[in-house]
Amino acid sequence: MFIINELSNIVNNEVISFHMPGHKKGRIYEKLGYKNVLENLYKMDTTEILGTDNLHSPEGIIKSSQKKASRVFKSDYTYYLVNGSSCGIQSAIMSVCAPKSKIIVNRDCHQSVINACILGDIDIEYISCEISEDTNVLKGISISNAIDVIDKNLDAKAVLLTYPTYYGMTYDLECICNYAHDKKMVVIIDEAHGAHLGLSDRLPKTALEQGADIVVQSTHKTLPSFTQSSMIHIKGNRIDIDRLLNVLRITESSSPSYILLSSLELAVDIYENKGQELMKELLNKIRVFKNNINENIEIYDTNDKTKIFISSKNIGLTGYELENILRNKYNIQVELSNYYGVLLICTIGNSTKDFNSLETALNNVVKEDFRFTKLENKEYPAIIPKKILTPREAFYKTKKSVKIYDSIGKVCGECIVPYPPGISIISPGEIISKEIIDYLIFCNSKGMVVSGLKDVDLNFIEVIDLENI
Ligand SMILES: Cc1ncc(COP(=O)(O)O)c(C=O)c1O
Known part of the structure; x- marks a missing residue:
């Protein structure tokens, strides 16, 4: 095997x-005494039968469990997701933005946002992202840039922002929520990396606290639930809940895993009863x-x-x-x-022992692996490329493969995604620049994994065949 x-x-x-x-290999469950539940979990793998309710029309145990989650996470409504935050983001976008409409998004958004725009035939306007030059840490967006893009795109239906960034950086979201609401735009927050933020005053404020309308969290990333289990929270009256639920019926499996659902319920229980104390530790x-x-x-x-x-x-x-x-x-x-x-x-x-091991390892690395040669600088190509086609138009065009350096100046036909963090460096419909190709070749030669390309060796790129457009 x-x-x-x-x-x-x-x-x-x-x-x-x-x-x-x-959950760190289930250690948190063992520590908190949930071991017996987990030992029996494979026997609990079931489908919708008498008594197990239905995720797509909950009236029983799932409804009650989601209601509790809504109280614990301080939303008006909370729904469990079994296809990751990816399906939550896609459903949120498609429920708010009709085909041919426009959404404003931070450039360093997760690939699921672009995929939603392909599925829903939605056009994207980007807000540039701030990046630390010395570390390539994604810092989020600047408020003035966000306001500028909103002002120039008053026809947009929604603003979608990643908060916090993958690297744990935040910004004044409340200010953007107020501004966007003033302009009649819905605010959708990809809080995939922030499900735990409500557990301490020493952490940044949650997106719901700052006025977001829809918040999608990967419970599995920073809280103890199983991979692929997430939640979507709604607050306020700007969202058509029935439409959102209808899109979720499209983007999620018709056989949702009860193992994932159970793990979400465990995470809510831990969050409510032990979360603050454990976060303090x-x-x-x-x-x-x-x-x-x-x-x-x-x-x-x-x-x-x-x-x-x-x-x-x-x-x-x-x-x-x-x-x-x-x-x-x-x-x-x-x-x-x-x-x-x-x-x-x-x-x-994570246990104290984990941190002790990490400390010993890093202190040894300094002694044993130190290199006197300085690393050459390599800037992340943060300039937003020119867009020729919307994501969906580009997706359905005929493509052809060209040698990687011959692609410069041509219209990209693929989503080129250094992974992780799963953020597209260039997307279908955008003009490929030399900076982007240089960055990809350089970082790939150093060990960066790039996904989304038909040619995984990075010798060729798919571009849009303009003769057949
Ligand atoms: C910022 C961000 N948003 C959304 C997602 C998608 O989350 P999921 O893996 O739960 O589908 C990820 C995944 O890594 C992410 O990093």
């Missing part, structure tokens, strides 16, 4: 997890770890303290190299690496 053998190795080797899912563990770390290890100051970005620049390593060293020599797996460093996701499932 292939998948099961590899996963068994990871479990048997006790690989230390600083990545999602938030976690934030203290992170503070101690940061204080003890070798001074050559530079830690980026994130707004969400549960995200740790470690820059490997000072020690002469790329983030891709540091990720490999941590895994192969120290049995520690990070969430992602970029050229300049690695990102860790810390959750209430």
Whole structure:
């Protein structure tokens, strides 16, 4: 067996997890006494039978469970999702924006946003994203840029923003919500990385607290539920709930997993009963770890303290190299690496022992793997490319493969996505620039994985065949 053998190795080797899912190999369930429930979970794998309710028209146990989640997360309505935040984002967009309408989005949005626009025939106007030059950390958007794009696109139906960013950066969302509402726009927040924010005053405010209309959270990323289980929260009266539920019936499986649904219910229970106390402990563990770390290890100051970005620049390593060293020599797996460093996701499932192991590993890396050669700088190509076609128009056009450097100046036919973080660097319908190709080739040669391309070796790119347009 292939998948099961590899996963068994990871479990048997006790690989230390600083990545999602938030339950950290089920450790949090064992710690909190949910082990018996989980041991029986495979027997609970069922379908809609008498007594198990129906996710798509809940009237019984699912309805009650979602109602509790709504109270705990302080929404007006909450719905469980079994196809990740991706289906929540797609449903939110398609329920608010009719075909041929327009949405305003941060440029560093998740690929599911662009996919929603392909599915729903919606046009996108981007707000540029702020990026830290030294680390390529995505910092979010600037308020003035957001207001400028809103003012220039008053016909847009909605604003969709990623908050916090994958790297745990936030901004004054309340100000943007107020401004967008003033202009009659709905605010949809991709809070995939912020399901835990309500657990402490030491964390940034939640999107719901700041006035968002729809908030989609990947419960599985930062809270203890199973991979692919997410929630969508609604607040206020700007959303047509019936339409949203109708789109969810389209984007979600007709056989929703009760294992995922049960894990969402567990996460809500833990959040309500133990969450604040466990978050306090976690934030203290992170503070101690940061204080003890070798001074050559530079830690980026994130707004969400549960995200740790470690820059490997000072020690002469790329983030891709540091990720490999941590895994192969120290049995520690990070969430992602970029050229300049690695990102860790810390959750209430992480133990003091995890942080001690990480501290020892990093202090050893400085001693044993330090390189005197400085890393060459490589800027992320943040300029928004010129758009020729909407995402859907581009999707259905005839494509042809061209050598990667011959694609410069041509209209892109694919979503080219460095993964993680799953953010498209260029999307179908946009003009390919030399900066983008140089960045892709350079980072790929250093270890960055690029998905979305037909040619995974990055020798060829699909462009739109303008002769057959
Ligand atoms: C910012 C952001 N939004 C949305 C998603 C999609 O979430 P899911 O994996 O739950 O479908 C991701 C996934 O990594 C993400 O990083």
